[in-house]
Structures are given as C-alpha cells and as structure tokens.
Amino acid sequence: MAKAKSAFVCAECGAEYRKWQGQCTSCREWNTLSEVRLAPPRPGAAPSASGGRSGYAGGVSRDVTDLSAVDLTEVPRLSSTFGEFDRVLGGGLVPGSAVLLGGHPGAGKSTLLLQTACKLAQERPSLYVTGEESLSQVAMRAHRLQLPTQGLKMLAETSVETILGVAERERPEVLIIDSIQTMHLEDIASAPGGVAQVRESAAALTRFAKQSNTVLLLVGHVTKDGSLAGPKVLEHMIDASLLLEGGADSRFRTLRGQKNRFGAVNELGVFAMLEHGMKEVKNPSAIFLSRSEEQASGSLVMVVWEGTRPILVEVQALLDDSPLGNPRRIAVGLDGNRLSMLLAVLHKHGGLFTGDQDVFLNVVGGVKVLETSADLAVLLAVVSSLQNRSLPRELVVFGEVGLSGEIRPVPSGQERIVEAAKHGFTRAIVPRGNAPKTSPAGMEVVAVDKLADALEAL
Incomplete structure (x- = not known):
C-alpha cells in the first residue's frame, strides 16, 4: 500500500507546509499548524492546473471573454x-x-x-x-x-x-x-x-x-x-x-x-x-433611544452609520476618582485604545485632566461602534460626567476628532442630520465640513472646527 501523504495547514490563513513548524511564515501566528492527511487521488481524475501541469487539461480548451461583452443583467x-x-x-x-x-x-x-x-x-x-x-x-x-x-x-x-x-x-x-x-x-x-x-x-x-x-x-x-x-x-x-x-x-x-x-x-x-x-x-433607532425621563450626566446621543443607513444610539460615560495608581479605561462597544487616545486629546487641546479618574464607557443596546464618527460624542459625554452636568436631551452629536484637536467631517453627514431631525432632536453639534446649507425644519446645527469650539458650544 502506498504511504498516506500529509501536510501541515495553518488554521488562521490556510497556508500549507511539508513539515511542522512553530510559526506560520504567512500570517506570523504561533502554534496554528495542524497535520492534515491528504486523500489519495481518485482513479480517472483529471490532473488540475495546480498540480504542476498546464491549465490545458483533458484536451478541453477554455474560451476567454472580453470584459465589455459580459452580460450586466441583474442577478x-x-x-x-x-x-x-x-x-x-x-x-x-x-x-x-x-x-x-x-x-x-x-x-x-x-x-x-x-x-x-x-x-x-x-x-x-x-x-x-x-x-x-x-x-x-x-x-x-x-x-x-x-x-x-x-x-x-x-x-x-x-x-x-x-x-x-x-x-x-x-x-x-x-x-x-x-x-x-x-x-x-x-x-x-x-x-x-x-x-x-x-x-x-x-x-x-x-x-x-x-x-x-x-x-x-x-x-x-x-x-x-x-x-x-x-x-x-x-x-x-x-x-x-x-x-x-x-x-x-x-x-x-x-x-x-x-x-x-x-x-x-x-x-x-x-x-x-x-x-x-x-x-x-x-426602526433600530427607536429601541436604542429608550432613555430614562430623568436627565443624568454623561449621557449623549450620537449618529453612527451602519452599512447604508444612519442609526441613533446613546453613549454613556462615567468618571470616578481612581484609588489605583494606574486608572482603569474600560469601553464596552467601542475601541479601548481609541478611548485612551481621545482622553489625551481632551487633556492637550481641551484643558481637562482625567489622569486620576477611572473612565467607563458604554454604548447602550449592545451595539458595537466601529467607525470614528463617535469620537466627538465620546469626549462630550466624558466632559459631562467629569463636571457632573447633564446635557440637553434634544442634543445629538457626531464627528471625528484628530490628534491636533480638529473636528474632521464624516461620510453621509446630511443623512445623519435628517435622521436625527426625524426623531425629534432640535440641536446638533457637527463638523463644519458636514454642516448643511439648509438645516431641517426645527433643527439648529452648530458647526465646529476645533474641540475647544465644541466645548464652548455646550
């Protein structure tokens, strides 16, 4: 009987090797290779192009098609x-x-x-x-x-x-x-x-x-x-x-x-x-905006863009004096590394020090926010909790914050403002690049360029 052949396959990227090794050289991951026994070739199977032979297998020719001649009929x-x-x-x-x-x-x-x-x-x-x-x-x-x-x-x-x-x-x-x-x-x-x-x-x-x-x-x-x-x-x-x-x-x-x-x-x-x-x-925005009637500090509504539609979600921040030498930074639904970066920007360009505070951040409803349009809302929620001052319930915020304290525009800003207006919000703090020429009826749009301008607008 012929000896069964085997290969070692990386579970992360699928790369194959003849013998085992500790690190996959393709994806640089450790201890991800496992042995796989290869099936013997079936009798009468045509040789494939990847088997070291020409792609012309079995005497069957393959016709090529010009890209312009491809049928564009919708699937x-x-x-x-x-x-x-x-x-x-x-x-x-x-x-x-x-x-x-x-x-x-x-x-x-x-x-x-x-x-x-x-x-x-x-x-x-x-x-x-x-x-x-x-x-x-x-x-x-x-x-x-x-x-x-x-x-x-x-x-x-x-x-x-x-x-x-x-x-x-x-x-x-x-x-x-x-x-x-x-x-x-x-x-x-x-x-x-x-x-x-x-x-x-x-x-x-x-x-x-x-x-x-x-x-x-x-x-x-x-x-x-x-x-x-x-x-x-x-x-x-x-x-x-x-x-x-x-x-x-x-x-x-x-x-x-x-x-x-x-x-x-x-x-x-x-x-x-x-x-x-x-x-x-x-209507996901309706379930994510089920807020309590009592106003509390550290709570703010932001507009995130998920796929092809805007969704309004609430972000909550809680700051407390830390008994530890290394204060905690915990973010649920947001990137923890980006939170640390935003707190440094707040100190450098906003003049507010949070180095002695435990910072807890949560996106209500279990939503995971993957885009940077939540930066400005996160910082304003942190400022609200730090100063123990509640923000207006009719306020909505979005915008990306740069390392130099500038407020950068985000995609689909007009659609975000319109979505907020549909849910009864009457004031919005947005990047100047997203400010509409004509605001929706009943909506006051405050355009800001710097983090200091946003803090002043509060």
Missing part, C-alpha cells in the same frame, strides 16, 4: 422573508451563492434559519440538514415557534457524500447545513471539525451550489474571541460571511455582514428574540 434574488436579513445580504439571497452564518451558542443562528426555511418552503423547495440535533428536536422547536412545517424537507446527516446524493435527488432551491463543523468526507482521514474536514466539506458543498444554482446557507461556530472557527480559507470560499451577535442577557440580536460579494460590507440588521422566535426591528 435575481430570493427574499429570505426577513427584511433585515435581506438588507444585510444586499437585497436577498442570490441563487448559486454560499452564505456562512456564525455566532456564539444561543445567539439564535438555528432559530433564524429554521424560521427562514419554513417560510421559504411554502413557495420553493428547501432542504434543511441538521448534524447537531435530531429531527424530533428540530420539529419541537418549529412547533414551539408556531412555524408552518408543511413542505420543508428535513435530513439528519453528517456525511457530505450522502447529503449531496439527497440534494441531487430532491433538487432544492435552498440548502441549509447546520453546522459545517459536524460535516465530514469519507476520503479525509481526520475527525469532523478539523481543518481538513471543514475546508473540504465546505468546498464540496459550495461546488454543488455553484453547479446546481442552489442557495447554500452554512452555520458556523465561533471561537472565544468572536471569530469564526475553522481555517481562514473557509471565509474565502463563501460569498457572504455574516455574524449574529447578542448575549443571553439581551433580547436584541444584531446581524452584521463581514464579507459580501453581492452587497455592502458592515451592513447591520437588528432582531428581537421573542417567545415565538426572531422578529425583525425595522
């Missing part, structure tokens, strides 16, 4: 029956696409996809494959959520060869795999969930989706730091990567697009986890 999309889900996907499900949905245990991945599958099955053939639960468990969840169960084909299986055989026979338009970490191929000599099994199983399922024009939805697990488990090459195979965020202590879930070949990246969809499953929130 038809299927509605997932959830408007927020369709928004994150860029308008709906694309036939022949592979979508990876990740999230922590209990976030609602299986619930969201089961609701989607049951509703889609009423109009088009759908197949739901579960590798983690039995059919009775899935049926009990569907009954508890009061979902229509007629028409949805179910399969409890972990063998990719068997799944592909059933899919060839049933010809579904939507194929859901829950989850990719439980799938395995017979040719791969490793346990399910390993680097080789996850990579090759996803490759086989994605290849079937492309060839049969099937919508493929994969459920993926995440690691402790919130990144998708498995090799990084998995994220390159699929067309869209979505992350469902939200803890068990909150009834709201946010669906964020991390990669999308058919739409905008960093688009955000908001859902509420209720007794009968996931329900989309069509």
Whole structure:
C-alpha cells in the first residue's frame, strides 16, 4: 500500500507546509499548524492546473471573454422573508451563492434559519440538514415557534457524500447545513471539525451550489474571541460571511455582514428574540433611544452609520476618582485604545485632566461602534460626567476628532442630520465640513472646527 501523504495547514490563513513548524511564515501566528492527511487521488481524475501541469487539461480548451461583452443583467434574488436579513445580504439571497452564518451558542443562528426555511418552503423547495440535533428536536422547536412545517424537507446527516446524493435527488432551491463543523468526507482521514474536514466539506458543498444554482446557507461556530472557527480559507470560499451577535442577557440580536460579494460590507440588521422566535426591528433607532425621563450626566446621543443607513444610539460615560495608581479605561462597544487616545486629546487641546479618574464607557443596546464618527460624542459625554452636568436631551452629536484637536467631517453627514431631525432632536453639534446649507425644519446645527469650539458650544 502506498504511504498516506500529509501536510501541515495553518488554521488562521490556510497556508500549507511539508513539515511542522512553530510559526506560520504567512500570517506570523504561533502554534496554528495542524497535520492534515491528504486523500489519495481518485482513479480517472483529471490532473488540475495546480498540480504542476498546464491549465490545458483533458484536451478541453477554455474560451476567454472580453470584459465589455459580459452580460450586466441583474442577478435575481430570493427574499429570505426577513427584511433585515435581506438588507444585510444586499437585497436577498442570490441563487448559486454560499452564505456562512456564525455566532456564539444561543445567539439564535438555528432559530433564524429554521424560521427562514419554513417560510421559504411554502413557495420553493428547501432542504434543511441538521448534524447537531435530531429531527424530533428540530420539529419541537418549529412547533414551539408556531412555524408552518408543511413542505420543508428535513435530513439528519453528517456525511457530505450522502447529503449531496439527497440534494441531487430532491433538487432544492435552498440548502441549509447546520453546522459545517459536524460535516465530514469519507476520503479525509481526520475527525469532523478539523481543518481538513471543514475546508473540504465546505468546498464540496459550495461546488454543488455553484453547479446546481442552489442557495447554500452554512452555520458556523465561533471561537472565544468572536471569530469564526475553522481555517481562514473557509471565509474565502463563501460569498457572504455574516455574524449574529447578542448575549443571553439581551433580547436584541444584531446581524452584521463581514464579507459580501453581492452587497455592502458592515451592513447591520437588528432582531428581537421573542417567545415565538426572531422578529425583525425595522426602526433600530427607536429601541436604542429608550432613555430614562430623568436627565443624568454623561449621557449623549450620537449618529453612527451602519452599512447604508444612519442609526441613533446613546453613549454613556462615567468618571470616578481612581484609588489605583494606574486608572482603569474600560469601553464596552467601542475601541479601548481609541478611548485612551481621545482622553489625551481632551487633556492637550481641551484643558481637562482625567489622569486620576477611572473612565467607563458604554454604548447602550449592545451595539458595537466601529467607525470614528463617535469620537466627538465620546469626549462630550466624558466632559459631562467629569463636571457632573447633564446635557440637553434634544442634543445629538457626531464627528471625528484628530490628534491636533480638529473636528474632521464624516461620510453621509446630511443623512445623519435628517435622521436625527426625524426623531425629534432640535440641536446638533457637527463638523463644519458636514454642516448643511439648509438645516431641517426645527433643527439648529452648530458647526465646529476645533474641540475647544465644541466645548464652548455646550
């Protein structure tokens, strides 16, 4: 018998090596290489272009196409029956696409996809494959959520060869795999969930989706730091990567697009986890602005841009005398390193010292703010808590703060101001570069150039 060949694959970037080494030279990560046994070549398989031979394989010629001659007809999309889900996907499900949905245990991945599958099955053939639960468990969840169960084909299986055989026979338009970490191929000599099994199983399922024009939805697990488990090459195979965020202590879930070949990246969809499953929130600003009637210092509303729409969220700051020699800087929903930088700018260009204060920052609602338009609102909330003076409830703020104390404009400033005006805000402090020529009715816009100007405007 021929000796089985093996390779060492990096779990972070997917790079392959002949022998084990401590550090991956591609991504510079340590102790990420694991041994993968390579499957022997199948009899009669055509040699590939990556096997050291010419791309002209099997005597089949490939025609090239001029870019100007490519058909620009818009790709038809299927509605997932959830408007927020369709928004994150860029308008709906694309036939022949592979979508990876990740999230922590209990976030609602299986619930969201089961609701989607049951509703889609009423109009088009759908197949739901579960590798983690039995059919009775899935049926009990569907009954508890009061979902229509007629028409949805179910399969409890972990063998990719068997799944592909059933899919060839049933010809579904939507194929859901829950989850990719439980799938395995017979040719791969490793346990399910390993680097080789996850990579090759996803490759086989994605290849079937492309060839049969099937919508493929994969459920993926995440690691402790919130990144998708498995090799990084998995994220390159699929067309869209979505992350469902939200803890068990909150009834709201946010669906964020991390990669999308058919739409905008960093688009955000908001859902509420209720007794009968996931329900989309069509006006996220309304739930994130449920403020108490009593005015408190350190509370301020800012306008952030998520994907293709503005969202109003509240940021809260709390400053207290620190008993420690090294005061704490804790930010929930914001970048902690950027908070330290902004506090230095406040001291240098605002004349306010916070070196002896513990600084706690929180974005209400569990939203993670990834853009720099929250800088000015963070600093003004810190000043409000430091001086123990509450800010007006009708005030809204956005703008990026530079290291020299200047207030820089941010994208889509006009749309942010209009969104704030819709929710009843009457005063806005914005960068001068975002000041509109004509302010919305009932809105006073204060344009500032420097941090000192913003502090004076308060």
